[in-house]
Amino acid sequence: MDDFWQEMIGFAAGTIVTSAALPRVRDILRNHDVALNESLPRNAMLAGGNLIWVVYGVLQDALAVTVMCALSTTFNGAIMVSILLARRRQARRARA
Numbered sequence: 001m002d003d004f005w006q007e008m009i010g011f012a013a014g015t016i017v018t019s020a021a022l023p024r025v026r027d028i029l030r031n032h033d034v035a036l037n038e039s040l041p042r043n044a045m046l047a048g049g050n051l052i053w054v055v056y057g058v059l060q061d062a063l064a065v066t067v068m069c070a071l072s073t074t075f076n077g078a079i080m081v082s083i084l085l086a087r088r089r090q091a092r093r094a095r096a
Contacts, residue, residue, distance in 0.1 A: 007064050014068025021075040028082045035086035038079055047076035 027034045050073040057066030 010062065010064025011068065014064050014071075018068050018072045018075070021072065021079070024079060025075055028079060032082060032086055032089070035079065035082035036090060038083050040080060040083050043076045043080045043083065047073050047080060050076065 024038070028038075050069045053069035054066055054073060057063070057069060
C-alpha cells in the first residue's frame with residue numbers, strides 16, 4: 001500500500017476517535033455547568049497522552065498522527081479549562 005493510502009487510513013481513524021470528544025465540547029459550550037460532571041484527571045491524562053503522540057508523530061513524520069492528536073489535545077485541553085472555570089464559578093456561588 002502506498003504512503004498516500006496509509007495516511008488516509010490514519011486520518012480516517014483519527015477523525016473518528018477525535019470526533020468522539022465533540023459532543024462533550026458542544027454540551028459544555030451550551031451549558032458551562034456541564035463541565036462540573038467531567039473528570040479533570042481523565043482529561044488531563046488524555047491531553048497529556050495525546051501531546052506525547054503529537055511528539056511521536058513529528059519524530060516519525062506521521063502527519064495523520066500529528067494532526068489528529070493535536071486536535072484531540074486541543075479538545076481535551078479546552079474541556080480541562082472548562083472544568084476549572086466551572087469549579088471556580090461554583091465556588092464563587094457557594095461563597096455568595
